[in-house]
Amino acid sequence: MKATGVTMSRLRILFFLLLLGGLSTLSGAESGHGPTRAYPEPHGEQLCASGCALSRHPTPPLTRERYRELRRDYLEKGSQEALDELLYFGPQTRLKLETDRDLRPSARLERLQRELKRERVLVSFRLIDSEGVERVKMPPMNVPLDLRHVFEPLQAQGVQPPEASGTVKRVGLGHIWQRI
């Protein structure tokens, strides 16, 4: 499409206004760009739990054999390591449990099912100086596990408001792996 003279003039005005907007963020003023929001951004053909841009690290498949070993070790022996690994596999464990005809009700099974329902966490982030001033801050953001998010804009004092991105993944009963 060929731009007319009037259209080019409007484009120049728009460019100048956008440039002013960009300079205002470079002035060092406190961020006034609105609340921080989280935007999901899965990438790759599979949902990448690591969030790495250059490589894909989805959670490996939970084989039937390994599931049976973990099920036995946790439900029959109460192994904490087995519980951690079942939670690491999260959605895969949930699927296996749904079709497992050999399960018997038990307190351990209830605990596992209860823990598998935890699918969201609050992630907070900050850059804090030696005087305790939070120069950049991301308030607690409610995000699901295993899905990369972009967080913008972060709240900033004296610097251009940055953005952040990352992923969180459960790796045990009380532990979360994070890339940010």
Place this chain on the structure above:
Amino acid sequence: MEGRHSVAGPWFAVHQVGGGWKTLDEIYLSNGRQTTKVKVQSKVDWEDEHA
């Protein structure tokens, strides 16, 4: 300036959920006029403490 580009990080960590702030790194933060050293910190909490 189009697109996004990384200026720091990424950082990787394993958090104890509800364990408070964890320091991932120390970096220098600058606005072109002043530079200050800052700690990069993160924490993770459950959305809902009730199962």
